[in-house]
Amino acid sequence: xxxxxxxxxxxxxxxxxxxxxxxxxxxxxxxxxxxxxxxxxxxxxxxxxxxxxxxxxxxxxxxxxxxxxxxxxxxxxxxxxxxxxxxxxxxxxxxxxxxxxxxxxxxxxxxxxxxxxxxxxxxxxxxxxxxxxxxxxxxxxxxxxxxxxxxxxxxxxxxxxxxxxxxxxxxxxxxxxxxxxxxxxxxxxxx
Numbered sequence: 001x002x003x004x005x006x007x008x009x010x011x012x013x014x015x016x017x018x019x020x021x022x023x024x025x026x027x028x029x030x031x032x033x034x035x036x037x038x039x040x041x042x043x044x045x046x047x048x049x050x051x052x053x054x055x056x057x058x059x060x061x062x063x064x065x066x067x068x069x070x071x072x073x074x075x076x077x078x079x080x081x082x083x084x085x086x087x088x089x090x091x092x093x094x095x096x097x098x099x100x101x102x103x104x105x106x107x108x109x110x111x112x113x114x115x116x117x118x119x120x121x122x123x124x125x126x127x128x129x130x131x132x133x134x135x136x137x138x139x140x141x142x143x144x145x146x147x148x149x150x151x152x153x154x155x156x157x158x159x160x161x162x163x164x165x166x167x168x169x170x171x172x173x174x175x176x177x178x179x180x181x182x183x184x185x186x187x188x189x190x191x
Contacts, residue, residue, distance in 0.1 A: 021124035059102035061095035068147035112136040
C-alpha cells in the first residue's frame with residue numbers, strides 16, 4: 001500500500017491510495033468479521049415491551065463476554081474500585097446507560113464498516129475517499145485494531161517485533177500494517 005495522498009478539486013478534497021489485492025482481501029475480511037460480531041451482538045439484544053411501545057430501542061444491560069467485543073463496547077460508567085462511590089450512580093446506572101446507548105453505537109460502527117466495505121475495491125486497486133468516508137475508514141480501522149489488539153494481547157510493553165516462533169507473529173504484522181494505514185490517513189487529514 002502506498003501512503004495516502006490528498007487531492008483538492010472543485011468537488012472537494014479526496015484522499016487516495018492504491019491497495020494490493022491481498023491488502024484489500026485482508027482489510028475486507030477483518031472489517032467483515034468485526035461487523036459480523038457487532039451484528040450478532042445486536043441480534044442477541046433482549047426484547048423489551050416498553051421499547052416496542054415507545055419506539056426507543058434498548059440493548060444489552062451487561063458488557064459482552066467476548067474480550068474483543070468488550071473492547072469495542074466498553075462500559076459507559078465504572079464505579080470507583082477504591083471503595084468510594086459515585087454520587088447517585090451504581091451498577092444499575094451503568095446497566096441503564098449501556099441498554100440505552102449500545103444499539104446506536106453498534107449502528108454507527110456497522111455503518112462506518114459498511115462505508116469501508118463499499119469503498120474498498122474487492123480485488124485491490126485505487127481508493128478515493130471523501131473526507132466523510134475517510135472518517136468512516138479511520139473509525140473502522142480503529143475498531144479492527146482494537147479487537148485484534150485484544151486477541152494478540154498487545155499492550156504498552158509489547159515489543160516492536162515478535163520472534164518468529166511467537167504464535168502471534170503473523171497476525172502482529174497485520175496489526176502493524178493497520179497501524180500504518182491508520183496513521184498515514186490521519187496525517188493526510190491533518191495536512
